[in-house]
Each structure stands twice: as structure tokens, then as C-alpha cells.
Amino acid sequence: MSAGPSHLAVAHPPPPAHFSSLIDGCATSRRLLEIHAAVLRSGLQAHPVVNFKLQRRYSSLGHLDRSLSLLLHLTPNPSVFSFSSAIHAHVLHGLHLSALRLYVQMLSSPITPNAFTFSSALRACAHLPPGPGPGLALHSQALRLGLASDPYVATALIDVYASSGDVISARTLFDRLPDENNLVSSTAMITCYAKAGELRHARQLFDRMPHRDCVCWNAMIDGYTQHGKPTEAVELFRKMLRSSVKPNEVTVISVLSACAQMGALESGKWVHSYIKNNKIWFNAQVGTALIDMYCKSGSLEDACQVFEEIKDKDVVAWNSLITGHAMHGRSREALELFSQLCDEGLQPTDVTFVGVLNACSHAGLVSEGRALFQSMEHVHNIEPKIEHYGCMVDLLGRAGLVEEAHDLMQSMRVEPDTVLWGSFLAACRLHKKINLGEKVANFLLSNGTANSGTYILLSNIYATLGNWEEVARVRTLMKQSGVQKEPGCSSIEVNNMIHEFIVGDLRHPKSREIYAMLDELKRLLKAQGYVPRTELVLHDLEEPEKERALGVHSEKLAIAFGLISTEPGTTIKIIKNLRVCVDCHEVTKLISRIMGRKIVVRDRNRFHHFIDGSCSCGDFW
């Protein structure tokens, strides 16, 4: 009678190779516990291979604690593989400090680290918060052991230097690599350049690579997205589609973020259909990027639809929808979503509160805002950050509670920044708290923290009073200080093309038609009794010049172009980099009525939906 394997297994203790293959094929924690019990019964727990495989499988199934106690308490002489694997597992789980602690523990044993150990430990260093980390020490240890030129170690070192913005050291390492065309290290170098904002160097290296994979394309595309070059990001994505490399979910997240920056709804929808038609993995992150793109491109309806389609909605997905509603002035809905999120048993984050407080400030919901702000610390155990104070100062300040806003600023545990002072000054101007506003502005001018906004707000305060001498003085001061006002820029997407305009722009091929349309609009507006708000013009010009300066603001040019290049009756969508001025706001309301067009404007702060002579913001922005 021939004995089968199971018969043998009962007659003799199973050989380590048997357990080894059982562990390799094990897919569940329950099964692993059974195998572990059998290992213990057979007395093989200290066998180096069996022990190592158990430890590694516990890690890969997410039981880092069991894996670690196996390593530290039940392994007589842990090998360099056991330690390295444990360090690697901690890095994979984002436990970078624990990974480094294990590395230190390993150094106090007789084990010498190998290339695998260094590549994992260095990866932990690259993810630590900025500052002088242990990366340099590890670099010198690797050099001493002759491991620094190993491709894996060198690539991890490039990442360490990339994380601290040290492009020179990264490049030195990269240049010493034996294979200059190594895909992974080249990608690491591209990422390093991109992080430092050196996109041209990144692109040079990218263009010279003989072979590129998806990760490499993603690194370059995301470099553009993260550094305010969304047009280049989308352009490179189109180029990628013409190559043989297939995009993945990481690619589309980055491209969607670029579309969101531009507010390019048509391009964003095109990426959305690409995702659907090419079976790109639709996870919560892709869903969130889509929600963000739709919100920032003016389509809250599409954003809501995508939200419904996400199977595992996490708090970040909720946050993007709440923030989107706040942006569009749908404050009540934003607060309703917040309640739903809590009802679902999810824990709101600090970002959630930025969203709901912002919703309150856009709608003047003072008591709701106060209650939510209080609940942050007392109910949800989240310490308010400067952004939250910013929302509150904005909310209180707009509502005319300027003193309460001032008190809140003084109670903060952090120093107010220029943004916060800016909101406060805007409130002083809005509610004519001239003395307080003057005091604050002069304080900012004297301590050197004033920005262009400070000068403009101070000048506006004086302009409101009709004090033109002071307006002129502030303007001279601004000139002398050398601070420059960021130029206003408006854009509109027509047929998948973004058209950009600055004030008085003559560069557009259809300039003549655009200015003819502006003249026509001016005539129609005057007939409606419109008077230009020339007090907003900062320059000391004569009245007709002031009118002309206002008349060619970038958003007016973009709207005129929209009117001549889109079908009558369709919605015109404009994106502006700064806040829309009072005059443009007034004019846009009138144009929406005269031309029978819905006009949606995204400014730096929020969305304005202009329909039939009024705006969704209720003139409160």
C-alpha cells in the first residue's frame, strides 16, 4: 500500500517545506492561525524559514502586532531578512517612526543591515515630517557598508533628498548610478525635480527616457498639476493616450485635479467618460477627484451623482461634497450633509469643519456657525486651526459683529496671518469701522506683513469715505513698498479650449468682435440706468478713464467672448483668479437679464450664479 502525503503527515512530523508552502498559499487570518497552531504542535516554530514565512504572512494580512511579537519574542536568532521584512511591513502601513525604531533595535543586535534593509528604512525617512531627519545618518552608514550605489538603496536615497528639497544631492546620487536609464531611479529623480518646482529639468529628463511606464508618466503629469500648470498636465495626458502606456487611477486623479483648477467642465467630463470607457478602477479617491472637479467646474448636480455612485464613501468624499455645496452658496444643504455624515457614524475631520464653517459664512448663519465652532473641540475633539478662525472671523465680520471677531482673534492660540487680517480688514471696510481698520492696516504696514490686499483694502476704506488724498497716499506707499497686485485673470472654456483674458487684453484673435460686443453691452447697460462704480478704481485717473479701466476688466472681456462664441440661451461659465469686483458683479447681474443668459462665475472665493438680474450670493460675498 502506497502512502499518500496526508498519511505521511500523520506518521512523521511534517517537513518544514510542507508548512512553508501551506503558509505561502494561505489567504486568510483564520487559516494562518490554524497553520500556526500546527507549527507549534510540531515544534517547528523556530525553524528559520517557517518562522520567517509566518512573520511575513502575518504582516501581509495586516497583523503587524502578531508579526512583531513573533520576531521579537519567539525568534531565537532573527535574521537580517526577518528584521528587514518587519521594517518594510511597517513602512507599507505608514508606520514610519516604528519602522525606524525597529531599524535602531536591529543595529543593537549583531545583525548587519543589507541593501533591502536600507531601501526600506530610507523610505521611512523620506516620509517623515520635514526637518533634519535620520536620512543623512543612514546615507553614511550605507556608504560605510558599500551599499550606497546599490540601485534600490540609491533610489531610496534620491527620495530622501527629494523630500527635503535637496535637488543637488539627489542629482549627484543619480549621476553616479551605473545605469543612467534605470526607469525607477529616473522616475524618482523626475519626482524630485517636480517637488522642488523645477519642472523644466523634470521634463528634460522625462523626454530623454528611452522607455516610460505609467508611474513615470504620472510623476510628470502630477508635477504640472501640483505646481499650477494644469494646461501642461492635460496636454501631457493627451500625449500619454497617444503612447502605448495605459493610464491608471492615479493618472486620472491628477488630470481631474488639473481640470478642477481650470474649472474646465468639458475637459473634466471627457476624462470622466474616459474612466468609464476604459475600465479605470473607480475607487473612493477617483470619485472624490471627480466630485471636486464637478464642484469647481460649476456642476453641483454631476458632483452629487458621482457621490451616489461611490460604494465606500469615506469622510474625504463627504468633505469634498460639503465644500462644494459651501462654494456654491448651498449652505443649508452643506449643513444637512454634515448631519448625514455624523448619522452614518463617520467622524468629521478638521477639513469637514472648514467646509461647514465656510458654508455658514457664505450665508450669514451666525448662530449655526458659533455652535459648530464650539462643537469642534467639545464634541469632536478637534483643535481649531487658523483656517477655522478664518471662517469665524469672516462670518462674524460680515454679519457686523466686528468686535466679536476682534475678540476671537485675540483669544487664538496662534498668531493671526495676513489672510486672517485681510478678512478682518474687509469687515472693517464693509461696516465702516474706519478707525479700527486704519489702526490694523497701519500696524500691518509698519511691521512689514502687509500684502497688496492690505493696501487695496486701506485705500478702499478711504475711497468709501471719499478721502481721495489718503487714497493717493496709500497708492504711493504701495508703489514705494514694491508689492505688486496679482493681475486679475479670467478664463472661459469653449470647445475644449481655455481662453484667458487679462484687463484690457488685445491678444485674442477675436479681439475686434469682443470689443464690439462690449460697446453694445455698454449701450444696453446705460439704457438700463447703470452707473459705473468708478470709486473702485485705485488709480488717480479722470472720470472717463476710470470708466474705461472698469469697462475692460478681465471678467467683462471673458463674458463678451462667451456671448459671441456660444449658442444663445446657453450658460456662460467664467473662472476668475481674484475676487470679482462690485462693478463687475453689478454688470454681470444686468447682462444675465438683458441677454437672457445664465452666467456662472467662479472667483477666488466662491461661485456666483447670475440668473435674470440677480446673483445666488445675494450680494453677500
Added chain:
DNA sequence: TTAGGGTTAG
């Protein structure tokens, strides 16, 4: 073993 992703005050 290697590289890369989503939400954030004005």
C-alpha cells in the same frame, strides 16, 4: 523589495 492619487479660511 523598487516610483505615483482625492477634500482645506480670503
